[in-house]
Amino acid sequence: AQKVTQAQTEISVVEKEDVTLDCVYETRDTTYYLFWYKQPPSGELVFLIRRNSFDEQNEISGRYSWNFQKSTSSFNFTITASQVVDSAVYFCALSEARAGGTSYGKLTFGQGTILTVHP
Amino acid sequence: DTGVSQNPRHKITKRGQNVTFRCDPISEHNRLYWYRQTLGQGPEFLTYFQNEAQLEKSRLLSDRFSAERPKGSFSTLEIQRTEQGDSAMYLCASSPLTGRSFEKLFFGSGTQLSVL
Numbered sequence: 001a002q003k004v005t006q007a008q009t010e011i012s013v014v015e016k017e018d019v020t021l022d023c024v025y026e027t028r029d030t031t032y033y034l035f036w037y038k039q040p041p042s043g044e045l046v047f048l049i050r051r052n053s054f055d056e057q058n059e060i061s062g063r064y065s066w067n068f069q070k071s072t073s074s075f076n077f078t079i080t081a082s083q084v085v086d087s088a089v090y091f092c093a094l095s096e097a098r099a100g101g102t103s104y105g106k107l108t109f110g111q112g113t114i115l116t117v118h119p
Numbered sequence: 120d121t122g123v124s125q126n127p128r129h130k131i132t133k134r135g136q137n138v139t140f141r142c143d144p145i146s147e148h149n150r151l152y153w154y155r156q157t158l159g160q161g162p163e164f165l166t167y168f169q170n171e172a173q174l175e176k177s178r179l180l181s182d183r184f185s186a187e188r189p190k191g192s193f194s195t196l197e198i199q200r201t202e203q204g205d206s207a208m209y210l211c212a213s214s215p216l217t218g219r220s221f222e223k224l225f226f227g228s229g230t231q232l233s234v235l
Binding site for chain 2: 004035037042043044045046047050091093104105106107108109110111112
């Protein structure tokens with residue numbers, strides 16, 4: 001069975017602070033995908049990143065960066081110089097990958113972290 | 120790209136009534152998914168279609184729930200004899216069928232169901 005744990009239920013920061021959202025996962029699969037999604041108040045989940053379990057390189061996209069450590073089963077997300085528009089619920093998710101490197105969209109989500117950025 | 124569209128946006132019903140939700144995926148996407156999200160939790164997988172074929176159903180999908188995707192286009196999710204525990208946000212998502220790997224899900228804004 002797969003499991004994703006986001007231990008931080010809520011985080012509150014002041015604009016321009018850096019913030020890290022933690023994600024720990026459990027899976028018996030040797031090949032899998034990890035995701036981060038953002039859910040603003042409008043409700044629509046917005047894709048941020050997908051990481052293949054084979055690729056442990058960290059990734060940076062603008063103010064966003066992701067740290068994947070297979071040894072500790074963690075996939076943490078850092079927002080640098082946070083802004084009010086970053087306020088949302090952030091979800092980490094896991095998807096098994098079938099043999100041959102394909103998966104089909106059945107994601108296991110964590111409970112989410114509510115991020116509030118104050119001006 | 121008009122995105123994934125879900126209707127209605129909100130639905131209030133009395134316990135015991137039947138409800139039906141509609142999802143229109145992104146037009147070129149072969150795969151369509153239904154998820155359910157309760158307050159304070161992450162979305163949970165319910166079922167998914169590849170074209171018109173329903174390929175997997177979660178055990179969360181009791182026999183009161185039925186989903187269809189006629190002609191591989193839009194999909195409907197029906198809940199019969201609704202219960203208060205069915206109150207949740209029902210999310211639809213779609214993705215293209217690619218040869219090598221799955222990229223991501225494109226989600227709609229969901230249908231919020233309240234069962235009184």
